[in-house]
Amino acid sequence: MKTGIARNILLFTLGALLPLFLFGCGGGGGSAAETAPANTILVKVSGVANPGVVRLTVAGTASISDNCGGSGQKSFPGLAPGNYVVTPSLEGYAFTPASRIVTVTGSAGAVADFAGTKFEVAGAVRAANLAGLSGATVTATDVVAGSVAATAVCDASGAYTLSGLQNGREYLLTPHHPLGGITFTPANRSVTPNGADITADFTGDVAAYGLSGTIRTDTGAAVSGVILTLSDPLVSGFIYTAVSDATGKYAFPGLPERYYLLTPKLGAYSYPGYAWGDAILMDATVTGHDIQVPSGGNTVNFGL
Numbered sequence: 001m002k003t004g005i006a007r008n009i010l011l012f013t014l015g016a017l018l019p020l021f022l023f024g025c026g027g028g029g030g031s032a033a034e035t036a037p038a039n040t041i042l043v044k045v046s047g048v049a050n051p052g053v054v055r056l057t058v059a060g061t062a063s064i065s066d067n068c069g070g071s072g073q074k075s076f077p078g079l080a081p082g083n084y085v086v087t088p089s090l091e092g093y094a095f096t097p098a099s100r101i102v103t104v105t106g107s108a109g110a111v112a113d114f115a116g117t118k119f120e121v122a123g124a125v126r127a128a129n130l131a132g133l134s135g136a137t138v139t140a141t142d143v144v145a146g147s148v149a150a151t152a153v154c155d156a157s158g159a160y161t162l163s164g165l166q167n168g169r170e171y172l173l174t175p176h177h178p179l180g181g182i183t184f185t186p187a188n189r190s191v192t193p194n195g196a197d198i199t200a201d202f203t204g205d206v207a208a209y210g211l212s213g214t215i216r217t218d219t220g221a222a223v224s225g226v227i228l229t230l231s232d233p234l235v236s237g238f239i240y241t242a243v244s245d246a247t248g249k250y251a252f253p254g255l256p257e258r259y260y261l262l263t264p265k266l267g268a269y270s271y272p273g274y275a276w277g278d279a280i281l282m283d284a285t286v287t288g289h290d291i292q293v294p295s296g297g298n299t300v301n302f303g304l
Contacts, residue, residue: 036109040077041102043068045088045095047116053090054116060084081105086112093118094167094195119193122161123200125154125175125184132158133204136177143170143190167193175202179232179256182206209282212251213289215244215264222248223266223293230260230280255282264291 036042041058045051045068052070057063061082068074068088087099093116102110125136136154140162141147149171152160165171174188183205191198211230215223228250230240240260244250260280280286 034111036075036111037077038107038109039079039081039104040075040109041079041084041086041104042109042111043074043076043086043088044111044113045072045074045116046113048072048090048093048118051116054093055089057087057089058084059087079104084110088114088116089166090116091164091166092120094193096195098168117195119167119195119197120161120163121165121171121173121191121193121198121200122159123202124158125160125177125202125204126158127204127206132156133177133182134158135179136160136175136204138162138200138202139174139176140165140171141174143172165193167195169193173200175204177204180258182256206254207257208254209257210251210253210285210287211255211260211262211280211282211289212249212287213291215248215250215291215293218292218294222246224248226250226264226266226291226293228252229263229265230255231263232258233261257283262289264293266293 034042043056043058045054045056048054050070051068051072054068055065056068056074057065058076058079061080061084064076066074066076081104083101083103085099085101088095095114095116097114100112100114102112104110121140123138125133125138127133132154134154134156136158138152138154138160139148140150142149149166150162150164152162154160162173170190170192172188172190175184185203185205189200189202191200215226217223222244224244224246226244226248228242228244230242230252232239240252240255242250242252258281260282262280280289
């Protein structure tokens with residue numbers, strides 16, 4: 001009696017386990033690995049927004065390069081039997097694995113699958129007080145090729161993003177600002193993308209100078225309310241303004257080193273004798289840059 005019960009338990013257990021051996025574990029069973037036709041390599045790419053632009057290189061008995069299909073798959077049929085190295089590439093992406101070695105025979109092909117990961121080289125260019133240096137540029141130079149690979153312009157916060165860089169290549173990042181007179185720390189830095197985002201920040205030390213003086217009439221009386229404008233003739237919209245106080249004094253603090261045009265104006269008087277302003281090279285702090293205004297207010301005389 002006990003023997004019969006044991007036999008029934010054994011048969012029930014085998015009946016329950018047999019489907020697991022035949023079809024595998026996990027709800028609904030598994031599926032056979034994907035195969036490719038004879039003499040064919042099937043490449044599959046995932047993780048890329050537009051896989052159709054991924055460049056595929058197949059090197060072996062024959063060397064072939066072509067873009068992946070828009071569906072993320074590409075077949076390379078008609079290959080001679082042998083081993084082949086399959087490598088995907090796309091600027092701004094790293095692939096896992098970086099390449100695969102597959103074997104093609106006259107009776108079977110091979111499947112090479114890859115997963116892409118997007119990466120960025122980004123950061124910020126700011127002054128020592130953390131103010132963003134808007135308009136600064138960061139250039140990425142390919143160290144091996146010696147050519148510029150990408151350039152980014154900083155936004156109002158000083159942030160930038162470089163796109164189009166290749167994984168595994170070394171780049172030299174160099175900041176620059178069109179205003180000049182700015183020393184960057186570090187002056188440049190080397191980065192090598194390796195499948196992950198890279199942050200590269202720079203700090204700009206702005207060489208700041210001051211310009212000040214007094215505005216008086218030809219009789220020595222102080223003139224208040226004169227609007228003085230410092231502008232860069234080469235950079236549109238780059239303007240500083242100051243107004244003379246009750247004692248006739250004016251001041252422009254924190255000026256980056258460069259050439260400026262100084263133009264005074266009082267009410268309707270713009271002093272046409274100096275319509276183009278007074279050209280000044282700010283490479284040091286200047287005090288006593290006085291302006292003499294005749295009582296008639298129709299001319300101006302600049303003097304140091």
